[in-house]
Amino acid sequence: MSDDIKISIRNLFKIFGPDPQGALEHVRAGMGKSDLLEEQGHVLGLKDINVDMQAGKITVIMGLSGSGKSTLIRHLNRLIEPTAGEVIVNGEDVLAYNEDQLRRLRRENMSMVFQKFALLPHRTVLENAGMPLEVRGYDRKDREDEARKWLNRVGLEGQDNQFPHQLSGGMQQRVGIARALTSNADIMLMDEAFSALDPLIRTDMQDLLLELQEELHKTVVFITHDLDEALKLADHLVILKDGQIIQQGEPQHILLHPNDPYIMDFISDINRARVLRVRSVMQKTDQHRPGLAGDVDAEDTLESVIALSGGDTALGYRVLRHGTQVGILSVKDLVRALVPTAASEEGPRSSSGLSLSHGTGSR
Amino acid sequence: MASYDFLFDGLGLRDWCEAGTSDGPMSMADLIGKAAGGEAAAPTIWELPFPSMDALNDACPNFPQARELTKGLENGFLSIKDGLSLFLDPITQPLSWSLEAALWLFQTAPWWIMIPLLLLVVQLVSRSVKLVGFVALCLGFLAFIDYYDHAMQTLAIIFVCAAICVLIGVPIGIAMSRSNTFQNITTPVLDMLQTLPPFVYLIPLIFLFSVTEPKLYGIAIILYAIVPVIRLTNLGIRLVDKEVIEAAESFGMTSWQKLTGVQIPLALPNIMAGVNQTIMMSLAMVVIASLVSAPGLGVLVLRGIRNLELGVGLLSGLGIVLLAVVLDRVTKAALARVNAAQKH
Numbered sequence: 001m002s003d004d005i006k007i008s009i010r011n012l013f014k015i016f017g018p019d020p021q022g023a024l025e026h027v028r029a030g031m032g033k034s035d036l037l038e039e040q041g042h043v044l045g046l047k048d049i050n051v052d053m054q055a056g057k058i059t060v061i062m063g064l065s066g067s068g069k070s071t072l073i074r075h076l077n078r079l080i081e082p083t084a085g086e087v088i089v090n091g092e093d094v095l096a097y098n099e100d101q102l103r104r105l106r107r108e109n110m111s112m113v114f115q116k117f118a119l120l121p122h123r124t125v126l127e128n129a130g131m132p133l134e135v136r137g138y139d140r141k142d143r144e145d146e147a148r149k150w151l152n153r154v155g156l157e158g159q160d161n162q163f164p165h166q167l168s169g170g171m172q173q174r175v176g177i178a179r180a181l182t183s184n185a186d187i188m189l190m191d192e193a194f195s196a197l198d199p200l201i202r203t204d205m206q207d208l209l210l211e212l213q214e215e216l217h218k219t220v221v222f223i224t225h226d227l228d229e230a231l232k233l234a235d236h237l238v239i240l241k242d243g244q245i246i247q248q249g250e251p252q253h254i255l256l257h258p259n260d261p262y263i264m265d266f267i268s269d270i271n272r273a274r275v276l277r278v279r280s281v282m283q284k285t286d287q288h289r290p291g292l293a294g295d296v297d298a299e300d301t302l303e304s305v306i307a308l309s310g311g312d313t314a315l316g317y318r319v320l321r322h323g324t325q326v327g328i329l330s331v332k333d334l335v336r337a338l339v340p341t342a343a344s345e346e347g348p349r350s351s352s353g354l355s356l357s358h359g360t361g362s363r
Numbered sequence: 364m365a366s367y368d369f370l371f372d373g374l375g376l377r378d379w380c381e382a383g384t385s386d387g388p389m390s391m392a393d394l395i396g397k398a399a400g401g402e403a404a405a406p407t408i409w410e411l412p413f414p415s416m417d418a419l420n421d422a423c424p425n426f427p428q429a430r431e432l433t434k435g436l437e438n439g440f441l442s443i444k445d446g447l448s449l450f451l452d453p454i455t456q457p458l459s460w461s462l463e464a465a466l467w468l469f470q471t472a473p474w475w476i477m478i479p480l481l482l483l484v485v486q487l488v489s490r491s492v493k494l495v496g497f498v499a500l501c502l503g504f505l506a507f508i509d510y511y512d513h514a515m516q517t518l519a520i521i522f523v524c525a526a527i528c529v530l531i532g533v534p535i536g537i538a539m540s541r542s543n544t545f546q547n548i549t550t551p552v553l554d555m556l557q558t559l560p561p562f563v564y565l566i567p568l569i570f571l572f573s574v575t576e577p578k579l580y581g582i583a584i585i586l587y588a589i590v591p592v593i594r595l596t597n598l599g600i601r602l603v604d605k606e607v608i609e610a611a612e613s614f615g616m617t618s619w620q621k622l623t624g625v626q627i628p629l630a631l632p633n634i635m636a637g638v639n640q641t642i643m644m645s646l647a648m649v650v651i652a653s654l655v656s657a658p659g660l661g662v663l664v665l666r667g668i669r670n671l672e673l674g675v676g677l678l679s680g681l682g683i684v685l686l687a688v689v690l691d692r693v694t695k696a697a698l699a700r701v702n703a704a705q706k707h
Contacts, residue, residue, distance in 0.1 A: 077613055088509060107615035122628045132614045175465035183614060 006187065006219040007076060008056040012085030013049075014071055014243075017042030020083040045071045046243045049085070054236065055186075056217035058209075060251075062230040063240035072240065076221060089187070102302055107136050111180035115192035116174040119164040125175050126160040128226050132183030143182070150178040154208065170201035177208070181216075190222045192228065203252065206232055227266050229262050231255065231275045240261055241285045252280040256337070261275045272338050273303040281337040282319045282327035288330055292318050298326055302334050365421035366411055427580035430512050440567065448571055455578045458585075461523050462577035466658065469519035474511060478502050481518075489696030498693065501685045510660065510682050516658030517686060520652075521645045524581060528589040529643045531632065536596025537622070546597065557590045561651050569655060580652035587648045589641035599633025632702050639694040646687050660686070 001012065015023045015036075023042035033044040046068045053059040063069045074080040075087055078094060087094045094105060111132065119128045126144060127134075127269035129151050154174040164172050173193060180188050190209075194202045206229060213220065219348055224230050230237055231251045236250040239262075246260045255275060258264045279298040299322040307330050309315045319327040371380050412418040417427040469477065478499070485498050505514045539546040564583045572579040603626050611625045627634075653661030660679045667676020 103615045112608050112613040116606050118606040124494055135614050135616050
């Protein structure tokens with residue numbers, strides 16, 4: 001388990017202000033964000049962050065603006081220097097790197113995709129996509145071949161000689177992704193990569209990312225403020241608030257067992273049927289039961305099961321994974337799982353196999 | 364009895380004041396006062412003069428007069444002048460050479476080479492046939508009224524000075540954009556260069572360099588015209604989108620790659636605007652510099668003033684306006700092309 005961990009953040013603190021080290025002691029002694037700002041004039045960016053990111057998985061860091069998520073991602077390639085802590089990538093402490101080692105890390109191990117695309121406006125699409133290799137000193141032909149390959153892969157055939165401003169936002173971000181892929185780094189940092197796009201385009205781009213991920217198995221660190229996006233993409237979800245992690249884990253688990261009122265507020269707005277999967281609400285059993293209406297896959301969303309059942313709560317389904325039964329899902333349980341979390345606090349609903357009410361106590 | 368006697372008496376400096384002074388009148392006013400006879404009555408509070416250097420000198424003859432301050436400045440400057448020339452002469456010599464070479468080139472090349480060549484340059488930077496036609500018309504008019512030589516001299520000086528301004532100004536601007544300390548040091552100097560009346564530069568320069576040398580007016584023009592290109596280079600680089608810089612860093616660009624590949628290209632519209640301003644200011648200064656032997660249209664303006672030749676003054680003034688319009692339109696057209704190439 002621990003050997004698949006690609007990036008590991010340990011006790012990371014970031015304080016903005018004239019004397020961060022001095023302020024750090026106050027923070028370690030337990031001073032909060034607002035007190036620190038009022039009494040010391042320092043801004044607490046990140047407080048005691050510990051995250052392990054697994055190789056080949058998508059780790060999503062979610063939080064509202066000001067929660068420190070963009071600050072956190074910039075620590076991974078040291079665009080921002082931390083006040084204290086460790087960032088371990090491939091077993092080496094990035095913070096101990098000198099300038100050359102850091103540059104090599106940025107060139108060969110990490111690529112980044114930005115919210116506002118951050119393409120070079122005076123270069124063509126092809127030159128933009130080839131930029132990471134140009135920086136490393138490849139010749140024109142090599143880097144153009146590689147860049148063209150990835151531009152085609154993200155669906156930008158024939159746009160090579162356009163300038164970024166001639167493309168739509170979605171297409172510009174495709175160039176941004178192609179640029180990150182051209183660098184051939186195995187870690188991809190995505191800072192609100194899809195937040196500036198229209199909803200439909202955003203869905204397209206999310207699908208593109210998942211499709212690429214299926215094939216390439218990069219270690220992706222994805223920042224977002226959109227819970228739907230986070231739940232769609234995440235293998236591991238980290239929720240930040242005021243520079244602190246308030247919950248992290250498997251997204252389905254967080255959704256069913258939020259441990260903080262802040263998270264409950266968040267998840268009360270989302271379409272649970274589209275996010276929750278059969279595996280999270282089924283009863284685990286390999287026993288056959290008579291009278292089941294059909295088969296569903298463990299990875300299906302509840303929404304698709306509702307469509308299948310036509311809204312009939314009396315039905316039940318056999319849940320399969322790779323063709324073998326792993327559980328049984330009754331539509332009644334399914335509907336219970338869809339009851340919003342805020343409501344679940346009031347009534348005792350522990351009779352079903354899934355309890356939404358435990359773990360919702362306040363901090 | 365002078366107004367501030369009490370000050371020196373009170374401080375016990377009377378002996379120092381009187382030491383080694385004669386009673387002779389030191390100024391015309393003293394002399395007249397003496398001739399009028401006797402001491403004036405002690406001044407009332409309404410007549411109390413400001414405790415200026417001259418008023419204090421009245422009370423204490425050993426206190427320096429105001430004219431000794433200007434005299435001191437002059438002597439100070441004259442005493443370091445030789446050392447300064449020793450150092451400044453060699454490093455500014457290339458300026459003289461390039462000005463002489465440019466003047467020679469612009470004047471020796473026959474008009475039927477020079478004018479098409481200039482039009483070709485206009486076509487290359489602006490790619491606008493209309494502008495080329497306009498420039499041809501202006502140059503043709505100047506040549507037709509026999510101001511061709513003077514116009515070419517002015518152009519030659521501007522080309523050399525503006526080129527040197529860009530050569531020196533852009534690196535200074537880049538340095539300013541990278542270091543806030545350097546920016547804080549440089550800004551007051553730039554403010555001073557921009558607000559000093561241009562005639563003021565000329566005075567110390569006349570002492571430092573011989574009036575027959577082209578570098579005298581060359582330096583005056585460069586000092587006056589270099590400010591905008593420095594300021595706008597600094598501004599342009601500082602205004603480059605922070606996220607683009609972050610992107611460049613996140614892919615491991617060295618700071619040289621970042622400067623040449625990202626910052627300068629993206630700052631280019633601002634730098635070009637600075638170059639435009641620099642050229643316009645060199646033109647303004649080249650007229651004033653004709654006071655210190657700069658050739659060109661300014662000489663004709665000066666002749667108009669000196670000999671009260673109204674027609675010459677007006678026509679050469681019009682010639683300068685035409686040159687200014689031409690230079691401005693051409694550089695603006697180049698700027699517009701740069702802008703069009705990097706819309707966001």
